[in-house]
Amino acid sequence: MTLHAMIPIPGDLHARYNRDSAGRDWLASLPGLISDALDRWQLSVDLAPGTEPWNGHGALVVPVLQNGIPAALKIAFPHDEAQVERHALALWDGHGAVRLLEADAPSCTMLLERLEASHWLQDASMDHARDSWGTVLRQLSIEPDERLEWRALDHVAATAERWSDELPAEWERLDRPFPRWLLEAALEVCQTRGAVGRRSGTDVLVHTDLHFMNILAVPSGNRQLRGAYLAIDPQPQIGEAEFAVAPVLWNRIHDLSRTAPEAALRERCHDFSAAAGLDPEAARQWSVARELDNALRYAGTPGHGGDFARSLWVASTLAGRTLDDLPRAHELPDPGATAH
Numbered sequence: 001m002t003l004h005a006m007i008p009i010p011g012d013l014h015a016r017y018n019r020d021s022a023g024r025d026w027l028a029s030l031p032g033l034i035s036d037a038l039d040r041w042q043l044s045v046d047l048a049p050g051t052e053p054w055n056g057h058g059a060l061v062v063p064v065l066q067n068g069i070p071a072a073l074k075i076a077f078p079h080d081e082a083q084v085e086r087h088a089l090a091l092w093d094g095h096g097a098v099r100l101l102e103a104d105a106p107s108c109t110m111l112l113e114r115l116e117a118s119h120w121l122q123d124a125s126m127d128h129a130r131d132s133w134g135t136v137l138r139q140l141s142i143e144p145d146e147r148l149e150w151r152a153l154d155h156v157a158a159t160a161e162r163w164s165d166e167l168p169a170e171w172e173r174l175d176r177p178f179p180r181w182l183l184e185a186a187l188e189v190c191q192t193r194g195a196v197g198r199r200s201g202t203d204v205l206v207h208t209d210l211h212f213m214n215i216l217a218v219p220s221g222n223r224q225l226r227g228a229y230l231a232i233d234p235q236p237q238i239g240e241a242e243f244a245v246a247p248v249l250w251n252r253i254h255d256l257s258r259t260a261p262e263a264a265l266r267e268r269c270h271d272f273s274a275a276a277g278l279d280p281e282a283a284r285q286w287s288v289a290r291e292l293d294n295a296l297r298y299a300g301t302p303g304h305g306g307d308f309a310r311s312l313w314v315a316s317t318l319a320g321r322t323l324d325d326l327p328r329a330h331e332l333p334d335p336g337a338t339a340h
Contacts, residue, residue: 007034007047007062010055017077026077030060033075037109041066041102043073054117056233057336058082063114070114070219071101081235082108087149088236091205096139097231098216115230119217126255126268129212132229133248134275136215140231141204141241141276156206156239160194163187163293170296177299178312178323185319186292189285193240202240209235211247211335241276245283246290248272250314254330261329262317269318284318291315306333 009027017023037043043064047053054061059076076082089100094113102111121129144150164187171183207214214233218226237243249269256264269287273280295311298304310332316323326332 007045008050008052010052010060013055013060016057023077030075033107033109034062034073036107037073037075037104037111038064040104041111043071043111046070059108061117064111066101066111072098072112072114074110074112076108076110078108084152084236085234086110087152088205088207088234091142091147091149092140094226094230095142096136096227097207097234112232114219115216115232116219117216121212121215121229122252124212126252129248129252130268130272130275133210133212133215133272134277135227136229136231137207137210137241137244137276137278139227140207140210140234140244144203144205144238150205150238153205153236153238155203156237156243157194159237159239160190160289163289164190164194167292167296170300174296174299177308178295178316181321182292182312182316182319182323186289186315189289193282193285193289196240203238204241206237206239206241206243207231207234208237208243209233209247210244211251213251214247240282240286242273242278242282243286243290245269245273245276245278246287249287249318250291250294250310251335253310253314253332254334256329258330262322265314265317265329288315288318291318306337307335310335 009030014027017027038045043066046063046065053063054072058079059074059082062073062075064071064073076085083105086100086103086105089097089110089112093099098115099113100110101113103109121132124132167183167186167190171177210231215229215231217229249265253261253265256268266284269284270280273283291311291314295308295315298308298311309326312323313326313329313332
């Protein structure tokens with residue numbers, strides 16, 4: 001199945017969205033959405049015949065040219081995070097994040113500047129990744145102003161308040177899949193950090209999915225002006241910048257020390273926080289809560305036993321007492337490596 005004579009659907013994207021009627025409808029709509037965007041913004045496809053376009057978990061990204069200038073056409077499956085992405089990119093205006101060139105809200109379609117899709121922090125040395133990640137996060141941490149786009153974004157403290165109700169309810173519904181002390185550790189974070197976040201006056205625009213694969217290299221000719229790396233796929237909220245640390249902790253676990261991975265994870269939390277000028281303790285706390293939320297979602301989803309174990313390992317390790325009966329750190333799957 002193809003979207004266009006020159007644009008095949010990436011296999012994992014097709015498999016992910018071919019499971020229900022909403023996903024199949026979106027896949028069927030893609031040829032028209034692409035054609036409309038090409039006409040609307042006067043684009044030409046910059047893809048060799050038979051070559052697959054790029055894709056993330058929930059979007060197709062087609063390399064295009066606009067007046068001969070490389071760009072990227074992103075068409076996302078309509079969902080809440082995709083609907084607000086354009087607002088965050090507009091607020092950043094190319095500082096720390098990919099620049100938004102055009103957007104069509106009804107179709108969740110955006111035209112973005114083109115970055116180097118094959119050059120990301122996932123493959124960088126951890127020291128280089130830490131310093132580059134810290135630089136990007138500092139650029140992204142802008143404070144709210146009068147621009148209307150801020151009004152579309154949720155607050156991290158509101159997420160914490162919601163988790164205070166949802167986490168214990170899910171824990172009970174799923175027959176208490178991990179010890180109560182770990183649940184209580186996450187709830188304490190929700191209560192304390194949520195309250196602090198509401199009254200501290202330290203709100204910034206938070207990229208909540210700032211893992212290594214969401215930071216791409218800037219084309220070499222633009223690095224002097226733009227920096228070496230920029231962020232993509234923000235899943236934005238407003239709140240404490242420390243909320244952004246967790247994804248670099250639950251990714252690249254296999255790069256932790258084999259002899260003492262637990263200590264190395266806590267050290268990574270400290271080092272990445274320091275590189276971005278953040279409070280390592282606040283980052284640790286938020287990461288416990290975020291991974292417990294992930295763990296409960298995985299516990300309720302068939303085929304995600306490995307993801308569930310990874311989330312419990314990270315959360316309990318950061319909470320100070322790694323749970324027994326979990327796989328060893330280097331036996332845990334990478335995010336997305338288990339069944340979907």
